Amino acid sequence: MDDKKIIFSGVQPSGVLTIGNYLGAVKNWVELQEEYNCLFSIVDLHAITVQQEPAKLRQRCMEFLALYLACGLDPEKCLLFFQSHVPQHAELSWALTCTTYMGELSRMTQFKDKTRNKQDANIGAGLFNYPVLMAADILLYQTDLVPVGVDQKQHLELARNLAERFNRIYGDVFKVPEPYIPKMGAKIMSLADPTKKMSKSDENVNSYISVIDDADTIIRKIKRAVTDSDNRIIRGEGKEGIENLMTIYGSMTGRSYEEIEQEFEGKGYGEFKAAVGEAVAEGLKDVREKYNYLLQNKDYLKEVAKNGSDNAYKMAARTLRKVHRKLGFVDRF
Numbered sequence: 608m609d610d611k612k613i614i615f616s617g618v619q620p621s622g623v624l625t626i627g628n629y630l631g632a633v634k635n636w637v638e639l640q641e642e643y644n645c646l647f648s649i650v651d652l653h654a655i656t657v658q659q660e661p662a663k664l665r666q667r668c669m670e671f672l673a674l675y676l677a678c679g680l681d682p683e684k685c686l687l688f689f690q691s692h693v694p695q696h697a698e699l700s701w702a703l704t705c706t707t708y709m710g711e712l713s714r715m716t717q718f719k720d721k722t723r724n725k726q727d728a729n730i731g732a733g734l735f736n737y738p739v740l741m742a743a744d745i746l747l748y749q750t751d752l753v754p755v756g757v758d759q760k761q762h763l764e765l766a767r768n769l770a771e772r773f774n775r776i777y778g779d780v781f782k783v784p785e786p787y788i789p790k791m792g793a794k795i796m797s798l799a800d801p802t803k804k805m806s807k808s809d810e811n812v813n814s815y816i817s818v819i820d821d822a823d824t825i826i827r828k829i830k831r832a833v834t835d836s837d838n839r840i841i842r843g844e845g846k847e848g849i850e851n852l853m854t855i856y857g858s859m860t861g862r863s864y865e866e867i868e869q870e871f872e873g874k875g876y877g878e879f880k881a882a883v884g885e886a887v888a889e890g891l892k893d894v895r896e897k898y899n900y901l902l903q904n905k906d907y908l909k910e911v912a913k914n915g916s917d918n919a920y921k922m923a924a925r926t927l928r929k930v931h932r933k934l935g936f937v938d939r940f
C-alpha cells in the first residue's frame with residue numbers, strides 16, 4: 608500500500624440521495640478520490656436499523672451504487688462496495704460494543720431525535736448500537752479522514768473515543784480518525800422548513816431535491832422554498848430559508864456568502880430563486896442521464912461492487928486479525 612491517507616465514508620440506502628447528501632458529502636468525495644485512498648460504502652447494515660422491505664432494499668442498494676457512479680465516483684480511483692459484503696464490519700462492531708458504555712450511546716442526539724416519544728419496549732437495539740457500527744466502519748480501514756455532513760460529527764467523536772479507548776486497554780491497533788466537514792454545505796436545510804435538516808426520508812417531496820430530479824422539478828421546488836417577507840438576500844435572524852438557498856447556491860457555484868450578497872444586492876427573491884434553481888439544475892445535469900444508463904448495466908454495477916468488496920475485505924481482514932489477537936482470541940487452526 609502507498610502512503611496516501613485513507614478516507615472512508617458511506618450513505619444509508621434509504622429514501623433518495625438528496626442535495627443535502629450530495630453537498631454535505633458525496634461532492635467532496637468526488638474531489639478527494641483524486642488524492643487519497645478512498646473507500647465509499649453503501650451502508651446496508653445501517654439501513655436495517657429500521658425495518659425495510661427486503662425487495663425494495665435490494666433494489667435501492669443497486670440504485671445507490673449507480674448514483675455514486677453517476678455523481679462522479681470512479682471505481683478506478685476508489686473502492687465502492689456494499690457494507691454487508693465485508694463481514695468484518697459486523698464483527699468489529701461487536702468487539703467495539705464490548706468497550707462502549709450505554710451512557711455514551713444514550714447521549715447521541717440522533718438516537719434521541721429518532722426515539723423521542725417512543726417507549727423503550729419499541730426501540731430497536733440496532734438503533735441504539737448504530738454509532739458503534741459506524742465506528743467499526745471507519746476503524747476497520749485505519750481511516751485518516753471521514754468526509755461527512757455536520758450531523759455525523761458526534762458519531763465521529765464517538766469513533767475517536769472508541770479507538771483511543773481500545774488502544775489504551777489492549778495496545779495500539781487503530782488509527783484515530785479526523786472528521787472532514789465542508790465549510791459550506793455541511794448542513795443543508797429542508798426547503799419546506801428551513802429550521803429542519805433536509806432529509807432523504809422526509810414524506811414531503813418538496814422539502815428536498817433529489818440528485819436525479821429533472822431541471823423543471825428542481826427549479827419549481829426552489830421557487831416554492833419557504834423564505835421570509837423581507838426580500839433581501841442576506842443572512843440573519845429569521846432568514847434561515849434565504850441562508851439555506853445561499854448555501855446551496857454557494858456550494859454549487861463555489862461562491863462565498865459575501866459574493867452572493869453582492870451579486871444579488873437590490874434584487875428580489877424571484878430573481879435569486881431562479882438563479883439558485885438554474886445553478887442546481889446545471890450542477891446536476893449529467894447525473895440523471897448517467898444514472899439511467901448505469902441502471903441498465905447491472906453486470907457492470909456488480910463488477911464494480913465485487914472489486915470494491917474484494918479489496919475492502921483484504922484491508923478489513925488485516926485489522927480484524929490484529930484486533931482478535933489483542934483481545935486474546937486463539938488464532939484459527
Ligand code: TYM
Nearest residue numbers: 616617618619627628631632741744755756793794795805
Ligand atoms: P446518511 O445516510 O444520513 O447521510 C449520508 C451523508 O450525507 C450527509 N448529510 C447531509 N449533509 C448536509 N446536509 C444535509 N441535510 C445532510 N443530510 C445528510 C451526512 O452527514 C452523511 O455524510 N451514519 C451515516 C452513514 C455512515 C457513515 C459511516 C458515514 C455509516 N457508517 C462511516 C461516515 C463513516 C448516515 O446515516 O449518513
